[in-house]
Amino acid sequence: MNTDLPKGYDPAQVEQKWFRCWEERGDFHADEKSPKPHYSIVIPPPNVTGVLHMGHALNNTLQDILCRWKRMTGHEVLWMPGTDHAGIATQNVVEKQLAAEGKDRHELGREAFIERVWTWRSESGGQIINQLKRLGASCDWERERFTMDEGLSKAVREVFVRLYDDGLIYRDNRLINWCPRCHTALSDLEVEHDDKKGNLWHLRYPVVGTDRYLVVATTRPETMLGDTAVAVHPEDERYSDLIGKMVLLPLVNREIPVIADEYVDKEFGSGAVKITPAHDFNDFEIGKRHDLEFINVLDESGIINENGGPYSGMERYSARVQIVADLESQGLLEKIDDYANAVGECYRCKTVIEPYMSKQWYVAVKPLAAEAIKAVETKETVILPPQWEKTYYEWMYNIQDWCISRQIWWGHRIPAWFCDDCGEITVSREDATACSHCGSSNLQQETDVLDTWFSSALWPFSTMGWPEETEALKKFYPTSCLVTGFDILFFWVARMMMMGIKFMDDVPFKEVYIHALVRDAQGQKMSKSKGNVIDPLTIVDEYGADAFRFTLCAFAAMGRDIKLSTERIGGYRNFVNKLWNASRFALMNLEDFDPAANSLDGLELSHADQWILSRFASAAEEANKALGAYKFNDVASVLYSFTWHEFCDWYVELSKEDLYGEDAAVRSRTQTVLYTVLEGLLRLLHPILPFVTEEIWQVLPGERPTITIMQAEYPVGDVIPTSAAAVAEMEIVMDVIRAIRNVRGELDVPPGKRIQVVLDCKNSAAQVAVESGRSHILSLARVENLQVGIDCERPKQVSTQVAGDVEVLIPLAGLINVEEEEARLLKEMAKVQKDVDFFTKKLSNEKFVANAPPQVLEKDRGKLAAAEEKKAILELSLLKIRTLK
């Protein structure tokens, strides 16, 4: 066995080695036939086009921590991985490839294009899967799914047909968000609103039969080509005489009516609004109310169509410039104001979207949403942290029908066929060959595909084999938990809730844990366009996956965004290295140790042993508690401080004399404790630091019940009972050591210098405690002559410090000068004086004494007494020191 660990931890080879080992051994695999209680998570499927970013890193690290923890606590864990087919994004990628070859998809035709996408996918899609593995993600990779897989596609058809049959899917011709570049409709959610600087153009529309103008304001002057009315508020006196009259639409010379509608805000602009029912959502509603004409002036690429008269064939923004210029030359441009407003952009390509009339497929979501709301209200699904519940309700109560059809090729083609003969629609699970209305075989399949989120919404059950009744579904549905960022709460979580309840008759997950967004150090959202992205894999290369994971875990406090700083990652890299070196120390001292031949049972444990074992128990307890409550940062902090500040700083140091001493029994007892605590600590840390813990665990001496630490049991608390009294005595010894070190440090006593110390104890209990730690005090405080007693004889020139019931006296002779000690005492006294003042004031407040709970009172009185006593001792010492000057 190799116990010669290198001096510094080198993550690179270690990570690769263990990940391969786990995967080959099947440690990640979930067994649906297992009798163990289940724990399941479906991964939020990243886009097949995606590359790992910080959001993925955080999201998957948290899931992995949960999954590894649950495996270790005896659960059969299914973490279902996969990617989604990202319809628009993927099609864009492949279209770009084609463009580089001077082709476009229409030349290839639909089938060849789709084939080309599949080729792209198998060659360069899904890189993110390997990137997730580099983080240590313990998904059941054998089950990896893709939303375009055959099984998942079958689920999509099943759902479509059933929703259609239930009347929840329908077709309608209305305004939708149209991306003129992607040439497809988008759902409301897929439009991003960004405040942009623009203008408000004030146009003059001549009133027919008068010499008056009606001034209207618009942010999109080119739409005037499609105006079919001007609206004013019915109670606006300025215009009441014009209602019912006609204005002459400039440039196109069309007479359009002045109508009255409550929608108009009298205060805004001129109080008169041009109405373009075919190109504006509000105008659309007004158009319907007033039975106006809907004139579409754009084609699907955003180019003015034949309805635009002289502007026909112009691109929308060129047309805007031209129209403004023409209006101006005709004296019909009143003024141009600067104006900022939220412009809708395509979330995939950032092209400004156009409200566009077209016939699309919709899901009537209101009835589904009602059930999804109920499930959260009744806590069948719990959303954490709870403030997100409100956001969820808000969205669900105001939900609009979901436009699910996309005019692209890559995706699940809508299973609907139009009959050439009777014009009716046939919707079918199998490809239709005959019209279900007239029997005709002259059918054309709908060319549109479904929104990618439609298939994502089925993910929690489609990945488990639905619509088949599989063992996996029986065992693992509903899933235990969903871990995700709030940015897809509506896109995904809400829709999974609706679909899960509708088709599985049960919620898709019992808990939803919403985590923060990772931002850069300035708090900006990371984005390629801002150039502020930090590549997680670069971080992994530089600091190691474990250090990165620990950082994410430590930062993942509920309800707050994460501003990632590389300094902090460096700090946790040091932590991993610290663990590594503490382990090296242990291994060096465990070479002759056999865990099988040594047990804690029946050993007479030292105070130090009992202290570290009791601290370990409490760290384990807190870690479990925090993990169960998704308090990832608490887990990190508990384990960090136990590892570094208790195990390394104290126990490792305390153990040295016993390990290096002559007494074989003492040595073996200490080895047993050292082994027990380190081995347990590695298991405690494993969910966060999977790689380094496995590497160390594997070289520990002896055999353990499982082959890998992954499958080992998670520590829960006490390894063996410890005596509270012994632990308390150890704490006193530690306080004394700290007090001596404090004096040494303050008075600049060289660290190597061995000194004399007198410990004057107030009572025999303190004396017993101190005596029990005599050897520790000698070694850790570098003391060569230690006197312990009650009412000891005090050397004349001493430095005085107080540690609870123990007065720490350090003879000055030859060490330090009187002035320095005087200064130190004054500083120390100033601190104590603050305490005395604070508690004196507090306790002299009659109302406080009358109202505060007795335990608070008692505690504060104790604190005051202790402070006063300490002050008295220091004061006396100061007097004595001053007589020596």
Next chain:
RNA sequence: AGGCACGUAGCUCAGUGGGAGAGCACUACCUUGACACGGUAGGGGUCGGCGGUUCAAUCCCGCCCGUGCCUACCA
């Protein structure tokens, strides 16, 4: 416009109705046989501002200022 967060040490962030914490950075000393990615000691904050509730507020409530995010049809 509405909603939701946030404002704590130089920086990044925890935290709690009862004397303010961590990491990094900083200062001093130290190559002590696991570790200089280290050790020991230390300095540093009227917990955004103003009011209120309370014996007690950084924490609860109100208002204000600042920052960020989400939702929304003001042309």
